[in-house]
Amino acid sequence: MARYRRGRRKEHGIIRELLGWIIYILIIIGLTYLIITYVGQRTRVSGSSMETTLSDGDNLIVDKISYRFRDPKRYDIIVFPYKYEENTYYIKRIIGLPGETVQVTGGYVYINGELLESDIYGAEPMADGGIASEPITLGADEYFVLGDNRNHSSDSRDPSVGILHREDLLGRAWVRIYPFDQMGVIRHE
Structure with a gap:
């Protein structure tokens, strides 16, 4: 039974870390969009x-x-x-x-x-x-x-x-x- 709980905790830890990375990436994409749309743009x-x-x-x-x-x-x-x-x-x-x-x-x-x-x-x-x-x-x-x-x-x-x-x-x-x-x-x- 102790093994089962430890495995579940590991699963929750991985899922939590994965969700953290997904949220981080979405924030970066959102900020990039806002900057390109409203603040600055590169041109040649x-x-x-x-x-x-x-x-x-x-x-x-x-x-x-x-x-x-x-x-x-x-x-x-x-x-x-x-x-x-x-x-x-x-x-x-x-x-x-x-x-x-x-x-x-x-x-x-x-x-x-x-x-x-x-x-x-x-x-x-x-x-x-x-x-x-x-x-x-x-x-x-x-x-x-x-x-x-x-x-x-x-x-x-x-x-x-x-x-x-x-x-x-x-x-x-x-x-x-x-x-x-x-x-x-x-x-x-």
């Missing part, structure tokens, strides 16, 4: 539209939570889904803010009719203003974005990208995690 830069700030092959962590507490600012580097291809995301820099009138003329950006002199990110004057050759007045929740490599970027000047709405912004590029020699927080201003 593909192409040269953000050169020299970001390069092809850079791996980034996107901060998905800060825009829940504050408005996007001029020069923030943001990530948004490309509307014509599933699971494709674009990375660009915010240039025009809600309520502003944006125009690209003579290769440069004008906000409300004045040259945006603080725009130090464009690698060169733009050859084509695209849809922004004519003034565009942004709505209450609209943003105008450009790539830093302006002549090699599909951005708000291109009708396939166009003007972004606040709800389109997945998040803000936060940290470069690869290549390791360039790892660190991404400069926005």
Whole structure:
């Protein structure tokens, strides 16, 4: 009879430990889901539209939570889904803010009719203003974005990208995690 009780205690101990591991794994899966959905996401830069700030092959962590507490600012580097291809995301820099009138003329950006002199990110004057050759007045929740490599970027000047709405912004590029020699927080201003 003593053997029988000891065997049952062993069974209960194994079952209890197994349940503990299952609960632990479920908690880890739940936390991972919450972090990926609401806090951050890894993304990879593909192409040269953000050169020299970001390069092809850079791996980034996107901060998905800060825009829940504050408005996007001029020069923030943001990530948004490309509307014509599933699971494709674009990375660009915010240039025009809600309520502003944006125009690209003579290769440069004008906000409300004045040259945006603080725009130090464009690698060169733009050859084509695209849809922004004519003034565009942004709505209450609209943003105008450009790539830093302006002549090699599909951005708000291109009708396939166009003007972004606040709800389109997945998040803000936060940290470069690869290549390791360039790892660190991404400069926005």
